[in-house]
Amino acid sequence: MATIGTPVRRREDFRFLTGGGTYTDDINRPGQLYAYILRSQHAHARIGGIDTAPAQRSSGVVAVYTGQDMTADGVGGLPCGWQIHSKDGSPMAEPPHPVLAVDRVRYVGDPVAVVIADTLALARDAAELVNVNYAEEPAAIDPVAALQPGAPQVNSEASGNLCYDWQLGDLAAVESAFAKATRIVRLDLANNRLVPNAMEPRAAIGEFNRATGEYTLYTTSQNPHVIRLLMGAFVLHIPEARLRVVAPDVGGGFGSKIYHYPEEAIVTWAAGKVHRPVKWTAERSESFISDAHGRDHVTHVELALDAQGKFLALKVSTVANLGAYLSTFAPAIPTYLYGTLLAGTYTTPAIYCETKAVFTNTVPIDAYRGAGRPEATFVLERIVDLAADEIGMDPAELRRRNFIPKDAYPYQTPVALQYDSGDYAATLELALKAADYQGFESRRREAMGRGKLRGIGIATYIEACGIAPSAVVGSLGARAGLYESAEVRVHPTGSVSVLTGTHSHGQGHETTFSQLVADTFGIPIDNVEIVHGDTDKIPYGMGTYGSRSIAVGGTAIVKAMDKVIAKGRKIAAHLLEAAEADVEFKDGKFTVAGTDRSRTLGEVALTAYVPHNYPIDELEPGLDETAFYDPKNFTFPSGAYIAEVEIDLETGQVAVVNFTASDDFGRIINPLIVAGQVHGGLAQGIGQALLEGCVYDKASGQLLTGSYNDYAMPRADDLPTFALSTNTTLCTHNPLGVKGCGEAGAIGAPAAITNALVDALKPLGVRHLDMPATSEKLWRTIQQHRAPIAAE
């Protein structure tokens, strides 16, 4: 029975919901010690010296190490996985990123020393005795101010705090289109800084086996092989064969668990020094100041239109905050995952984007759910809405006039990407109908009677997912390939283990991937096991991020299954004494075409492992195949979101009253899991738009939103019941026709919500609102704009 396309319940949930999961902190190794990491409380300071002697003498302490100790032992800095070049061709500034600060701390939270003790409490007690002699210096906190002459310098290797000044697109073409335009719409906007807040805080256990010389790292990672490569090759100089990285159950990542973090190197290195396992688990407050943050852009955008409302050209200039150091993939986010998306769903013929990336004395910033694409979508969908307002056209109609038509694929955008498929107009119509867009004005009037300003907002989005192909990303500066691997191991009696290079940390791979295998091989889902997260078990693979798992990892599984079936046909042909060409595989059976003579997959597998009657001269025994898949192109999910909000006139408080999401994810393997992914993404997107704002004190560089007392996460009662639908066009270049769905909600929702808020405030003459749109911000906006109306 086919399971693809049906809402199979997540197989892993029983384990997770009954406390049966194994997360890194659940693992305890014999003789384990505990690490406490002492972190800088200053945004910027020179380290005059560190006195660890009193801490070393403290009860239960086994060792105290500083950056000096690690450097002296030859430990390298944390590497960056992507190199960007500036407009002038020069490579980005790449300051060293020591695992523990050596002579200078550069943000509140920068690791300074590690105390290793018998218990965590004893390690913490001792950490209070570590005496760091800090000489405080002025800090650069605001990214725009950090670029001004005379701003405090974060890294001496990056003059003026500039990492790179990058560009994409044809500026001359854009300028000439602007010269001919009937109308130019301009807007300044910001994309707020976010703290990722995975439910499971990061944790790491390092272990060293003196007998074998092998190191093991258990870590909360989205990509254990990437960590093994980066930490082994660049930081600790341990050959792959002697380093095992295990990422067991991981409780959410959203990008923040892609990167190679200092703590992973610290516990692994320290385990080798003290010859005992060393465990570190972040406290929630520590997560706020040590997990890579997301977004933080300041942008100026201009859109040129002709008299009919056709977009002629788009010009975008962005300052992107990188924080104090380059996190693993940080340079790619405000460039190739951002500028390339600025065509969106539209035919805009000329686009130019420039990004200045800047160092500041704040936590490093990297990819966070959507990574560059929410930023691009926010810029584009805000300026499109503003344009509709300025030319007096319905925002849905303006979008329709500019959509890439459905017969235009493959469609080459002016910003490097080639879209393979889509039908944006149909997806928008689906959403408009579901949201009763036509009937909105009467709802607006009705709300006014209740003291509520009601608004409706549309956002369409495109995302580039399934990140690859390797050759393309390599030419754009990636220092790694971005294919995926899978091994499909058919066991002697026909059950199947799939070893995948992707990693599941909430996405439900154990279910979705099993459905693929069950349907292809015609076996029950229960006979399929998905193995991931252990470099000793799985083939070299790149992990999970960028909504790539089904599109890239799933395709690798399909390719490995194809190899299994090809070999199985040979074995079956031998057993059935038929020509290989006459054997077909269907419903779990190899059959001689046109006959009822067949062998099951299990029978063929048994023959492969017990090759008594076997074509041993032509064929190796076993039924175990590996495939690596490097896609020809990105996939391009897209969608149209419609938000409806109400603002309380007296308090400024917002309620999201309706939210409609129509998406094109290509073929859907499991609609239940897809809906869950969309729900989560929408919650985060609505969170960004209304609640989540990471705030630093501009002078001291202290994180003001360093706990849930001050950092507002979206909760169930902040959200409406979502109305979801899909409009499917298949991806043309992978065998499953899949596109990916993990980030969509977070990409489309912020613009939809903000457009709805601005629409609600339109009667007051409001043009734009920055995120998060807090109650006080809205109340002030209403106050400021109400006065002139009252005076009329």
Added chain:
Amino acid sequence: MYEFNYHQPTSLDEVARLLGANEEAKIVAGGMTLVPTLKFRLAKPSDLVDLVGISSLRGITDAGDALVIGAMTRHAEVERSPLVKQGIPALAALAHVIGDPAVRNRGTIGGSISNNDPAADYPAAVVGLGGTVQTTRREIAADNFFTGMFETALDRTEIVTAVRLPKPQAACYMKFKNPASRYAIVGVFVARTGGGVRVAVTGAGPCVFRVPEMEAALARSFTPDAIKDIAIPQDGLNSDIHASAEYRAHLVGVMARRAVAGCG
């Protein structure tokens, strides 16, 4: 957390002895405020004296014109109590909007008012209803109990045993929640009693306070309109990244009007 000794006495005498013997000892009730403080290493008590074993501190009794709520009564018990729902429904509604279910299942009314967080909800009800705080030594009128930010009239070794809350003719609590912590940015408790109208405000200032001007206006006419022109001065009000003093002052007016309307 730092190390401490843990005690679970079964009588108030024993509590007094433990507190007397250890200068750095602290009472723990629900632990919803104290335990996070300990985890952050912001307090270093030598001993924790848990009140959970003292059964006389728990429970709600009907004293005719008032309800008497034992100090160790959990928010969830107040929220669900038929006596409270009938006698002071506004109080059950207030308990329902404290924190989340986990917090309500642990946190206690005695702990909440002894802690006197400027953004806590109960102080507004205790002052708004003109209640009385009963301690191991005396009875303290609500108006004299809450003395400042995280400060009360309690001595170090004095324990809240119960709170006596008169039943009002009508009452309503309106809370404007902090979107992050869900404590009150502004909470206004309005009560109409035989003795007049009381308006108590929490969240807005360093400590719960009454608004005599609104009380007088409402005594003349108990309608939202009666207080619509009363401006709350923003001087001395709290100001943080969630709400400026000006916004809080404005919200006091809005919440007060809504609370009056909510009294039905």
